Amino acid sequence: MTNSSSDRPSEFDLIAKFFAPLSKSAPGAFGLRDDAAVIAPPAGHELVVTTDALIEGVHFLRSDPPDTIARKALRVNLSDLAAKGAAPIGYLLAISLPKHVGMPWLESFAHGLGEDQKEFAVSLFGGDTTSTPGPLTLAITAFGSVPLGAMIKRSGANPGDLVFVSGTIGDAGAGLHSPQSDYLVSRYRMPTPRLALGCALRGIASASLDVSDGLLADLGHIADVSGVRLSVEAARIPRSPELRGISGEGQDAIVKAATAGDDYEIAFTTPPDMRTTVENAARGSNTAVTEIGRVEQGRGVHLLDPGGNEIPVARPGFVHF
Amino acid sequence: MTNSSSDRPSEFDLIAKFFAPLSKSAPGAFGLRDDAAVIAPPAGHELVVTTDALIEGVHFLRSDPPDTIARKALRVNLSDLAAKGAAPIGYLLAISLPKHVGMPWLESFAHGLGEDQKEFAVSLFGGDTTSTPGPLTLAITAFGSVPLGAMIKRSGANPGDLVFVSGTIGDAGAGLHSPQSDYLVSRYRMPTPRLALGCALRGIASASLDVSDGLLADLGHIADVSGVRLSVEAARIPRSPELRGISGEGQDAIVKAATAGDDYEIAFTTPPDMRTTVENAARGSNTAVTEIGRVEQGRGVHLLDPGGNEIPVARPGFVHF
Numbered sequence: 001m002t003n004s005s006s007d008r009p010s011e012f013d014l015i016a017k018f019f020a021p022l023s024k025s026a027p028g029a030f031g032l033r034d035d036a037a038v039i040a041p042p043a044g045h046e047l048v049v050t051t052d053a054l055i056e057g058v059h060f061l062r063s064d065p066p067d068t069i070a071r072k073a074l075r076v077n078l079s080d081l082a083a084k085g086a087a088p089i090g091y092l093l094a095i096s097l098p099k100h101v102g103m104p105w106l107e108s109f110a111h112g113l114g115e116d117q118k119e120f121a122v123s124l125f126g127g128d129t130t131s132t133p134g135p136l137t138l139a140i141t142a143f144g145s146v147p148l149g150a151m152i153k154r155s156g157a158n159p160g161d162l163v164f165v166s167g168t169i170g171d172a173g174a175g176l177h178s179p180q181s182d183y184l185v186s187r188y189r190m191p192t193p194r195l196a197l198g199c200a201l202r203g204i205a206s207a208s209l210d211v212s213d214g215l216l217a218d219l220g221h222i223a224d225v226s227g228v229r230l231s232v233e234a235a236r237i238p239r240s241p242e243l244r245g246i247s248g249e250g251q252d253a254i255v256k257a258a259t260a261g262d263d264y265e266i267a268f269t270t271p272p273d274m275r276t277t278v279e280n281a282a283r284g285s286n287t288a289v290t291e292i293g294r295v296e297q298g299r300g301v302h303l304l305d306p307g308g309n310e311i312p313v314a315r316p317g318f319v320h321f
Numbered sequence: 322m323t324n325s326s327s328d329r330p331s332e333f334d335l336i337a338k339f340f341a342p343l344s345k346s347a348p349g350a351f352g353l354r355d356d357a358a359v360i361a362p363p364a365g366h367e368l369v370v371t372t373d374a375l376i377e378g379v380h381f382l383r384s385d386p387p388d389t390i391a392r393k394a395l396r397v398n399l400s401d402l403a404a405k406g407a408a409p410i411g412y413l414l415a416i417s418l419p420k421h422v423g424m425p426w427l428e429s430f431a432h433g434l435g436e437d438q439k440e441f442a443v444s445l446f447g448g449d450t451t452s453t454p455g456p457l458t459l460a461i462t463a464f465g466s467v468p469l470g471a472m473i474k475r476s477g478a479n480p481g482d483l484v485f486v487s488g489t490i491g492d493a494g495a496g497l498h499s500p501q502s503d504y505l506v507s508r509y510r511m512p513t514p515r516l517a518l519g520c521a522l523r524g525i526a527s528a529s530l531d532v533s534d535g536l537l538a539d540l541g542h543i544a545d546v547s548g549v550r551l552s553v554e555a556a557r558i559p560r561s562p563e564l565r566g567i568s569g570e571g572q573d574a575i576v577k578a579a580t581a582g583d584d585y586e587i588a589f590t591t592p593p594d595m596r597t598t599v600e601n602a603a604r605g606s607n608t609a610v611t612e613i614g615r616v617e618q619g620r621g622v623h624l625l626d627p628g629g630n631e632i633p634v635a636r637p638g639f640v641h642f
Binding site: 053055080 | 349357362372415416447448464476546
């Protein structure tokens with residue numbers, strides 16, 4: 001009914017062409033042809049919901065491939081679900097498009113979403129498409145489910161608990177400045193939400209969150225909300241061979257990795273007798289997990305050298321503003 | 322832990338000061354101190370979810386009062402829930418802030434949300450706060466609940482059905498260009514989600530949607546998705562005394578009202594024997610409702626003059642791009 005005022009087709013044609021196909025496996029999305037969608041968690045479950053916005057020039061680069069921008073936007077939200085022990089169901093996408101975004105960009109973007117929908121068994125349930133005079137802005141809201149009361153919170157860490165982290169730390173932060181390493185760049189562009197591990201940690205982890213702003217900054221949230229102190233042994237922080245090859249083994253390199261953003265790994269605590277249970281959960285979910293420290297009485301996060309001395313950290317993580 | 326790089330407090334201080342108080346009545350929001358929130362619909366119900374983004378310079382003006390920007394952002398989402406017959410529960414807010422936004426703006430913005438939370442019995446469940454080099458951008462995702470299967474869709478209109486619309490049409494579109502009328506300006510800045518009416522229409526309306534892009538454009542969606550033709554009598558389209566005072570009684574004025582955006586009224590269809598039931602629902606929800614037309618076999622939306630002749634409409638609604 002409405003006519004296009006630019007080279008792009010109308011909002012409605014664009015939704016029909018690129019986004020409606022992504023909602024096919026979700027009956028509650030009504031083919032993206034209604035005002036809203038319907039979501040019901042499985043019996044005995046509740047919904048876990050989270051939203052993250054990504055902005056061109058802040059969270060991704062205009063030159064990044066559109067399919068990886070799409071996948072990153074979806075994955076950072078799925079990573080939140082993973083850290084909460086939630087099984088993903090679907091998502092809503094609010095996309096604000098500047099004039100320079102044309103059909104090939106949108107085609108690649110939608111293709112990226114489709115690939116990740118297959119990989120993580122999620123569907124698009126709805127969204128909003130608008131134009132913006134500013135940078136491309138994406139806001140995704142993701143939905144998952146947990147058995148009633150089973151969401152893993154940030155608030156359950158107790159003195160004596162062990163501290164673990166999944167995967168490796170610092171890759172993405174280095175990838176942003178190391179275009180020569182395909183591995184590190186891919187870790188920046190396409191984080192891996194640790195969904196299988198997150199579900200396996202239900203009933204095991206006492207506290208958990210996803211590491212997005214820097215390992216030490218995010219562990220600080222567990223310390224704050226749980227009212228405890230976290231001691232982290234610098235030498236135990238897992239770094240990839242690629243990152244070690246570029247930045248070496250010095251203390252500065254470790255601090256840099258532990259304070260860089262965009263890891264999207266899971267940091268969690270467990271009671272001290274859970275070490276073997278965690279190892280089994282890690283094996284069962286095919287995800288590396290490393291014990292990096294201990295929960296104590298007190299406050300804050302403290303990074304320790306092999307002699308047990310505190311390493312000063314000027315800036316524990318990414319500063320949003 | 323992180324330090325501010327501008328005059329604003331850190332992201333975390335800002336959330337604690339302005340947004341966490343808005344989550345107090347929602348236990349599943351965990352005080353906005355976790356990665357995600359938990360939402361469970363009441364027994365026998367399912368969740369209705371919708372998202373809408375609002376951008377400075379597109380959906381609101383930089384000079385608009387911050388509290389009305391907040392309330393409009395929330396209300397346009399609640400309006401979608403209303404049109405679906407859903408009872409609102411809460412919302413997520415992703416807010417992207419340009420540098421010029423300071424503490425007084427945020428205080429007024431949060432105050433506006435708080436006022437509407439009281440008015441509509443909703444809570445903030447979570448969100449995301451980031452900086453942007455572009456215009457202020459808000460994406461709200463709203464959650465409501467309906468009894469299983471009771472969401473009112475766009476797809477149920479049948480030939481013979483009656484067409485209704487709530488409230489008055491064209492006020493907001495005129496308000497954008499009529500700063501001399503407080504009433505019309507307030508209709509642009511602060512739409513009224515017709516929540517009580519929407520719930521009362523469950524089981525009564527055969528199809529429903531909220532009017533945001535223009536009455537005729539949005540009725541076109543019901544026509545498309547239901548596979549029917551809608552005939553609307555121009556003379557029956559309800560316009561406020563304020564709007565009639567400014568734009569008069571001519572056919573052009575009616576067409577302008579019926580194609581202006583931002584009404585956030587509910588347009589719906591019902592079987593022909595439901596006229597009295599609709600009148601009772603309108604009275605019970607204290608919301609004016611006007612019968613404006615008829616569903617027929619065919620396609621599209623057709624605006625008719627008192628003689629039954631079609632009035633040509635060049636542009637049925639707001640064009641997003």
